[in-house]
Amino acid sequence: xxxxxxxxxxxxxxxxxxxxxxxxxxxxxxxxxxxxxxxxxxxxxxxxxxxxxxxxxxxxxxxxxxxxxxxxxxxxxxxxxxxxxxxxxxxxxxxxxxxxxxxxxxxxxxxxxxxxxxxxxxxxxxxxxxxxxxxxxxxxxxxxxxxxxxxxxxxxxxxxxxxxxxxxxxxxxxxxxxxxxxxxxxxxxxxxxxxxxxxxxxxxxxxxxxxxxxxxxxxxxxxxxxxxxxxxxxxxxxxxxxxxxxxxxxxxxxxxxxxxxxxxxxxxxxxxxxxxxxxx
Amino acid sequence: xxxxxxxxxxxxxxxxxxxxxxxxxxxxxxxxxxxxxxxxxxxxxxxxxxxxxxxxxxxxxxxxxxxxxxxxxxxxxxxxxxxxxxxxxxxxxxxxxxxxxxxxxxxxxxxxxxxxxxxxxxxxxxxxxxxxxxxxxxxxxxxxxxxxxxxxxxxxxxxxxxxxxxxxxxxxxxxxxxxxxxxxxxxxxxxxxxxxxxxxxxxxxxxxxxxxxxxxxxxxxxxxxxxxxxxxxxxxxxxxxxxxxxxxxxxxxxxxxxxxxxxxxxxxxxxxxxxxxxxxxxxxxxxxxxxxxxxxxxxxxxxxxxxxxxxxxxx
Numbered sequence: 001x002x003x004x005x006x007x008x009x010x011x012x013x014x015x016x017x018x019x020x021x022x023x024x025x026x027x028x029x030x031x032x033x034x035x036x037x038x039x040x041x042x043x044x045x046x047x048x049x050x051x052x053x054x055x056x057x058x059x060x061x062x063x064x065x066x067x068x069x070x071x072x073x074x075x076x077x078x079x080x081x082x083x084x085x086x087x088x089x090x091x092x093x094x095x096x097x098x099x100x101x102x103x104x105x106x107x108x109x110x111x112x113x114x115x116x117x118x119x120x121x122x123x124x125x126x127x128x129x130x131x132x133x134x135x136x137x138x139x140x141x142x143x144x145x146x147x148x149x150x151x152x153x154x155x156x157x158x159x160x161x162x163x164x165x166x167x168x169x170x171x172x173x174x175x176x177x178x179x180x181x182x183x184x185x186x187x188x189x190x191x192x193x194x195x196x197x198x199x200x201x202x203x204x205x206x207x208x209x210x211x212x213x214x215x216x217x218x219x220x221x222x223x224x225x226x227x228x229x230x231x232x233x234x235x236x237x238x239x240x241x242x243x244x245x246x247x248x249x250x251x252x253x254x255x256x257x258x259x260x261x262x263x264x265x266x267x268x269x270x271x272x273x274x275x276x277x278x279x280x
Numbered sequence: 281x282x283x284x285x286x287x288x289x290x291x292x293x294x295x296x297x298x299x300x301x302x303x304x305x306x307x308x309x310x311x312x313x314x315x316x317x318x319x320x321x322x323x324x325x326x327x328x329x330x331x332x333x334x335x336x337x338x339x340x341x342x343x344x345x346x347x348x349x350x351x352x353x354x355x356x357x358x359x360x361x362x363x364x365x366x367x368x369x370x371x372x373x374x375x376x377x378x379x380x381x382x383x384x385x386x387x388x389x390x391x392x393x394x395x396x397x398x399x400x401x402x403x404x405x406x407x408x409x410x411x412x413x414x415x416x417x418x419x420x421x422x423x424x425x426x427x428x429x430x431x432x433x434x435x436x437x438x439x440x441x442x443x444x445x446x447x448x449x450x451x452x453x454x455x456x457x458x459x460x461x462x463x464x465x466x467x468x469x470x471x472x473x474x475x476x477x478x479x480x481x482x483x484x485x486x487x488x489x490x491x492x493x494x495x496x497x498x499x500x501x502x503x504x505x506x507x508x509x510x511x512x513x514x515x516x517x518x519x520x521x522x523x524x525x526x527x528x529x530x531x532x533x534x535x536x537x538x539x540x541x542x543x544x545x546x547x548x549x550x551x552x553x554x555x556x557x558x559x560x561x562x563x564x565x566x567x568x569x570x571x572x573x574x575x576x577x578x579x580x581x582x583x584x585x586x587x588x589x590x591x592x593x594x595x
Contacts, residue, residue, distance in 0.1 A: 050586055053586070220585070220586065223584070223585030223586070224585060224586040224588075225585065225586060225587050225588035225590075225591065226586065226587070226588035226589065226590070246585075249585070250588065
């Protein structure tokens with residue numbers, strides 16, 4: 001048998017647990033380091049962002065109410081699924097970025113390990129940051145971190161897979177839902193990661209992934225009144241002040257991170273303090 | 281009663297009248313409705329459409345769990361949908377169950393909402409399964425309590441078994457009870473009528489019997505106000521106008537939840553019945569969640585950024 005027709009993958013968006021094309025019908029070209037054409041992913045529009053935020057908002061209450069144990073299991077499941085498809089991710093990273101196979105393998109290994117690490121934090125983060133506060137009265141006074149709501153994130157250009165996982169996982173660990181804009185130059189592993197999410201019992205709408213141009217989507221993320229926080233780790237430092245200005249209308253929490261640490265989880269959580277009378 | 285000279289009130293004449301109707305091309309109606317649904321309305325036209333849609337909303341609460349407090353809150357929202365923006369128009373009417381009519385009317389008058397009507401669902405809503413005496417009393421109660429619009433349901437069982445005259449007489453009797461005090465809207469529950477031919481037949485039956493409005497659904501049965509069903513009903517009122525020079529209104533209800541859906545309805549009206557129907561006296565949209573989405577889209581146009589449901593009321 002010869003002359004078999006290539007079956008090429010169509011890279012689409014991931015919104016509300018489904019894989020729609022962008023409503024705008026636009027695509028853009030992804031090329032490898034040598035300028036060879038690789039794929040036509042969707043060029044998401046502001047309306048795709050709007051749809052993703054609606055889905056994320058609808059999913060937030062349910063995800064927040066899921067037990068920390070359940071959240072941890074689901075994040076661990078993501079790691080399991082990613083491990084099982086390791087070869088595909090290595091291949092995609094090599095194809096797009098042109099790095100060595102060993103380097104790509106290391107990125108995938110780190111990504112799996114990072115997911116396992118975040119999975120462990122789901123039921124521990126409140127003990128890390130929560131407190132029993134000393135007060136002058138017959139009360140217990142607790143402070144516990146709670147989810148903030150819908151968080152948007154701009155993933156870094158590189159590393160495309162590990163960076164995406166650092167943009168998604170810390171946000172959902174705390175009970176938030178997320179809308180993430182993937183790496184523009186290397187979106188393939190992000191869209192394949194969406195397939196991992198779709199097979200990992202993550203409720204629809206908890207994670208939404210867009211591909212497109214940062215300059216087009218970021219201002220709409222910053223000004224959207226129904227986005228409570230924004231992770232701009234993937235955005236150039238020069239653009240930070242513009243984003244922070246337009247994000248001030250609804251007092252969005254806007255942060256940029258350089259590493260993965262528990263602070264990254266707590267950044268998108270809000271402390272709630274409860275007074276409880278001590279029974280005599 | 282003259283029934284526009286179309287029928288004389290006997291079963292024979294009604295059968296002849298309904299028998300003279302042409303059938304509906306189902307594939308054609310679906311295709312036409314789908315084509316009109318792709319129209320894109322932008323900027324100033326969208327702004328006009330949103331405000332027009334707000335004036336056409338019959339703000340509805342029809343739950344077993346309705347309380348006087350909820351009805352009052354709904355009335356307040358009906359008069360001033362966005363308390364932070366006085367340029368937002370009032371809705372067409374509030375639509376409540378019979379026993380809430382008096383509460384709604386009193387509260388509306390109290391807060392300066394005399395121009396907002398109260399619609400009462402009547403005749404054993406939503407099933408329509410009660411004796412004629414009960415249905416008449418139901419309607420009388422609502423009108424006495426201050427309802428200016430009566431949304432009656434037809435007996436679908438009678439209609440589907442071919443007892444058209446029963447349905448016709450029922451509408452005529454309720455029409456008599458309404459007199460000049462209340463507008464009569466006749467609900468078909470199109471989801472239970474099954475075919476578009478039945479929808480067209482029911483439309484002409486209700487119009488001849490004296491309906492001021494024909495309404496798709498109760499909101500309790502799916503599918504409700506699909507674009508195709510609304511298209512068939514709009515064609516019916518257009519054809520009825522050609523026959524009698526009388527304009528009957530249309531009210532889609534159920535399943536219209538966002539601005540896009542509402543604007544699709546307005547496009548259907550404009551392209552099917554005509555621009556004369558684009559006013560609250562001839563077109564209403566029965567909805568509850570829709571109003572919040574209209575307000576949020578309005579904010580988006582004014583502010584230039586996407587709005588949050590946290591800035592509109594929880595109904």
